[in-house]
Amino acid sequence: MQPHQFYRDAYQTDLTSSVVSADENRLVLSDTLFYPHGGGQPGDTGYLTVNGQTIEIVDTRYSKDRSRIEHHLADALVLDIGTPVTVTLNWARRYRHMRMHTCLHLLCHIIKDPVTGGNVGADLSRAEFDLTSPLDKQELEDQLNAIIQQGADVTTEWLPESILDERPDLVRTMSVQPPRGHGDIRMVRIAGLDYQPCGGTHLKNISEVGQVRVPSIKSKGKQNKRINIELVD
Numbered sequence: 001m002q003p004h005q006f007y008r009d010a011y012q013t014d015l016t017s018s019v020v021s022a023d024e025n026r027l028v029l030s031d032t033l034f035y036p037h038g039g040g041q042p043g044d045t046g047y048l049t050v051n052g053q054t055i056e057i058v059d060t061r062y063s064k065d066r067s068r069i070e071h072h073l074a075d076a077l078v079l080d081i082g083t084p085v086t087v088t089l090n091w092a093r094r095y096r097h098m099r100m101h102t103c104l105h106l107l108c109h110i111i112k113d114p115v116t117g118g119n120v121g122a123d124l125s126r127a128e129f130d131l132t133s134p135l136d137k138q139e140l141e142d143q144l145n146a147i148i149q150q151g152a153d154v155t156t157e158w159l160p161e162s163i164l165d166e167r168p169d170l171v172r173t174m175s176v177q178p179p180r181g182h183g184d185i186r187m188v189r190i191a192g193l194d195y196q197p198c199g200g201t202h203l204k205n206i207s208e209v210g211q212v213r214v215p216s217i218k219s220k221g222k223q224n225k226r227i228n229i230e231l232v233d
C-alpha cells in the first residue's frame with residue numbers, strides 16, 4: 001500500500017492532485033494530505049482550489065469499506081475524472097491535533113496502566129486509563145511539561161502486521177485494535193519513551209507540544225479515569 005502524503009510528510013500543507021471520483025459533495029483524489037477521521041483523531045478540514053474556484057472542505061473520512069479517503073465539500077461539485085486540483089490544509093487546526101496526539105502518547109509513557117480510550121481535539125483532548133493507583137492532576141501536568149521540555153524525536157516505521165501477534169504488548173489501547181488486512185502496520189516511536197501502533201499524524205519532536213495543562217481528571221468508573229489535556233497556547 002502506497003502511504004498517503006500525510007504519512008510521507010505530516011508538515012506539508014498544500015498538494016496538487018487529481019480527481020478520481022466526485023459524487024456530489026464527496027471527492028476522492030489520487031493522493032491527499034488530508035487525514036481521514038480515525039484512531040481518535042478528527043478528519044482534516046481546509047479548502048480545495050479547482051479551475052480558479054475555492055471550495056471549503058468541511059471533513060475528511062474513509063469510505064464505508066475504508067478503501068478510499070473522501071473529502072466532504074461544503075458544496076456539491078461536478079468535476080471530470082483527472083481534473084487537477086490543489087488541496088490546502090487548515091494547518092492551524094491540524095497542527096494542534098498533532099501536538100495533542102503526540103502529547104497523548106506521552107501520557108502512555110507516564111501511565112503504564114491499560115488505556116481504554118482516547119480522543120484528540122484542537123481545544124481539548126482526553127485519554128482514559130484503568131488506573132491501579134491514584135493520580136494527581138498537578139503532578140501529572142508537571143511531569144508532562146518536564147518531559148516535553150526535554151524533547152525527544154518522533155519517528156515512524158512500517159512493520160509486517162504479524163508483529164502484533166508476536167508482540168501483543170505493543171498495543172496500548174485495549175478498545176481499539178489497529179486495522180489489519182493491509183499487510184503492514186504503522187508504528188510511532190518517541191525515542192526512549194513510547195512505541196506503539198498508530199495511524200495518526202505526529203510532530204517531529206515532542207518539544208513542539210509546548211506547555212500543556214491538565215484541567216481535570218474525571219472518574220468514569222471504579223478504576224477508569226478520564227484525563228483531559230489542553231494546550232496553553
Ligand SMILES: [Zn+2]
Pocket residue numbers: 039101105197198199200
Ligand atoms: Zn496515536
